[in-house]
Amino acid sequence: MSPSWKRCRQVLLAGWLFAVGSVAQAAQSDYLPPWNPPPPGGVSFAVPPFDAIADLHGDIVDPQLTVFFAGNQFMVVHDLVEAFKQRYPQDQRVFVETLPPGILAKQIETGSLVMGNLRIALKPDIFTNGKSSIVELQKQHGWFAQTIDYARNPLAIMVAKGNPKHIEGLQDLGRAEVRVSMPNPQWEGIAKQIEASYRKAGGDALDRSIMQDKVRDGSTYLTRIHHRESPLRILQGSSDAAPVWSTEVYFQQQILHRPVETVAIPADQNVTATYTAARMKDAPHEQAAKDFLAFMASAEAQAIYRKYGFQPAQP
Incomplete structure (x- = not known):
């Protein structure tokens, strides 16, 4: 085999290995969140893992409803919020966080969340968590005006x-x-x-x-x-x-x-969790919070939860 052919083969092999590695790397990067559809409008700029915020959803500026959701329900947020806005057209600016509930509770206690270089000082209208945790938080802080169970x-x-x-x-x-x-x-x-x-x-x-x-x-x-x-x-x-x-x-x-x-x-x-939604006593948007709590119990919201594999609150 001539030296030139050997060099050619080495170049081809190196190119093939690079291509395979690039495909494998791309396949892995495709798994990176966020996993929800983005909101419409504006300039779309997301560069995972650097600039891609997965657990802050919707309109953070002057929201008409703010919901702190237990993070494991992130997948329902898009469908749920869109359905809510269709039913209550007066509430179009909705902001949702889907972080671990322990972090959300600390955010409520301290009054703000710092994520990277971003500080968020919004008060929630609605907080969701496991039922036992909601009961315990109510005993400790008396935060909630009304609660409903909505899924298992x-x-x-x-x-x-x-x-x-x-x-x-x-x-x-x-x-x-x-x-x-x-x-x-x-x-x-x-x-x-x-x-x-x-x-x-x-x-x-x-x-x-x-x-x-x-x-x-x-x-x-x-x-x-x-x-x-x-x-x-x-x-x-x-x-x-x-x-x-x-x-x-x-x-x-x-x-x-x-x-x-x-x-x-x-x-x-096994252990089966029951999820509870709670309306905050000091909700900045009291009527929107009441509307959202009622919506969570509606047939439309329950159908969305079933779509994503959740069980109804009552067996």
Whole structure:
């Protein structure tokens, strides 16, 4: 083989490897949030992961309604808000945050949120969270004027398509070679629910293994924003299994058609959350807050929640 042909072959091989690497990198970057449709109008400029705000939605300037949603419901926001605005045309500027509920509660307490270089000092009209957390916050602070239950959601395990680590249940998450993505108990209410399921499946020993031993050795990763990080870690191959609310894996698999699968958790080991929406006593937009709370109980809103895999509030 001539030297010139060898050089040509090396160049071709290098080009092919670069192309394959670029495609793989592009495929991974395609998974980056935000995962909701953007609002219309204006100059569209989003450059993930640098300038792409996933959990702030809608109109932040002079909103006519501000809703702090538990972050795991980010997928319903677009459809829900559009339907609300059609029913209540007087309220067109709606701002929604879908952050971990522990962070949202601290935002209410301190009066503002700082995200990067941005400071937000809006008061919510509506706050949603798990029912038990709403009850506890009401005992502590007396924030809420009215509440309604609007949806339920059990836990599931998200794995990559094909289930390469052969995860069959929660006990498999204790295996040394299984990399687990877990919410941080400091600000994610779902962590306590998952730990309760660990204890049901394998006693305190399983819970300690996953939440202490594996955290120390790095095979359990504690997320700061579970509803974004955990799906991304599964999709990008950084984690093998992630306990999540069932709607989170449903959204990735059935709505976005991403390469993930659901491993069901048996009822006797599972936990089902009931979600509660609360109207703030000091809501800046009291009538809009009342309208939104009524809308959440409507057949239209309930149909949107069913579309994304949520169960009705009453079994």
